[in-house]
Amino acid sequence: MRIRTMTMIVAPLLLIGALGACTKSAEETANATQSGGPCKIALLLPENATPRYEAADKPYFEAEVAKKAPDCEVLYFNAANDGTKQQQQAETALTQGARALVLDSADTTAAASIVEQAKAKGVKTIAYDRTPNGPVAYEFTFNAEQVGQFQGQALVDAMTKAGVPKGAQVVMINGDTSGPEALKFKQGAHKVIDSSGYTVGAEYDTPKWSPDTATTEMSQAITKIGKDNIKGVNVANDTMAGAAINAMQQAGISSLPPVTGQDAATDGLQRILLGTQTMTIYKALKKLAVAAADAAVAVATGKPVAGTTTTVTNATGDSIPANLLTPVVVMTENLKSTVVADEFVKAADLCTADVQAACQKYGIS
Structure with a gap:
């Protein structure tokens, strides 16, 4: 009788303990990456054709x-402009125990599955520089439409200063507009150019931001418009700007029109000093990488995320806490006080033999 009574008492207790263990196990499964195991953070960058990712974003973040x-x-990965490859890299990162994913999408549509897969494993994704489709936890980037507006305004100002009459034709070589940031660059530039009185005579959206494709596009524009009729070239980044400039020089255009860029790449800055490129956009990548890294550490260690100052809405209507940094226009007159002063580029790397005289002219040493 005594044994039976004890059994009746103990059994429910064991059942309650088992249920508690099951509940705890479910919670632990949902938050597996935030509790236990080594702290790992995945940094997934989109491509290496643009120098900034390997030269700036990665080392600053690390x-x-x-x-x-x-x-x-x-855990560092570079997708080499391949959305499928980036998906595989994300899977590898999750398998290796990443507690947070910092994602700069190679393909924003394909990246949605990365975000969902991470979420299913209890891992938060932090969007970096580009907004993927999908419910990311946080976003750290620059004001993309403002970038385009700054590019368009710099181009219009340079053309006006040169006395180019209204109605003159502009070539636009945009980035890969399958991604929202490139589309915003394009929209921002159009807002300025379309209201300036100048005309877009030829325009191209460049898949995967390919400089080789940009060369072909510029050659096509020269054939379409005529080399003497191109009075301005709005190019989305420095790598493609270099390609467009080379195409114009190969076509025999000796007096180059104003040309825009973005990313403050070393060769783009050198062209600005030499007068073949008008401007670039400096995005303080160190500030961006530091802010994203701090957020990733907070997520990975289960602490509150600081540094978000606004919200953005992604393609699926999700409101995401975000930090939108302000881009900076760089031209000859402020190159020293921006990218050189911030040590974004070293004077020794910038002032190679063919640029030395220009560096001295602008007090860069």
Whole structure:
């Protein structure tokens, strides 16, 4: 009788304990990457054709993680402009135990599955520089439409200063507008150019931001418009700007029209000093990478995320806490006080033999 009574008492207790264990197990499964195991943060960058990713974003991000959380390991991947490859890399990162994904999408549509897969494993995704489709937890980027407006305004100002009459034709070589940021660059530039009195005579959206494709596009524009009728070229980034300039020079255009760029790449800055490129957009990548790294460390260690100052809405209507940094126009007159002063580029790397005289002219040493 005594044994039976004890059994009746103990059994429910065991059942309650088992249910509690099941509940705890479910919670642990949902938050597996935030509890237990080594701290790992995945950094997934989109491509290496543009120098900034390997030269700036990656080292800045890794240095900040090492500073804030020495025990956290950065799992680094570059998708080489391949959305499928990036999906595979994300799967690898999750398999290796990443507690947070910092994602700069190679393909914003394909990246949606990365975000969903991470979410299913209890891992938060932080959008970096580009907005993927899907419910990311946070976004750290620059005001993309403002970038385009700054490019368009710099182009219009340069053409006006040169005395180019209204009605003159402009070539637009946009980035890969399958992504929302490139589309916003394009829209921002159009807002300025379309209301300026100048005419877009030829326009191209460049898949995968390919400089080879940009060369072909510029050659097609020269054939379409005529080399003497191109009075301005709005190009989405520095790498493609270099390609467009080379195409114009190969076509025998000796007096180049104003040409825009973006990313403050070293060769783009050199062209600005030499007078073959009008401007570039400096995005303070160190600030961006540091802010994203701090957020990733917070997510990976289960702490509150700081540094978001606004919200953005993604393609699926989700409201995302965000930090939108302000881009900076760089031209000859402020090159020293911006990218050189911030040590974004070293004077020794910038002032090669063929640029030395121009560096001295603008006090860069």
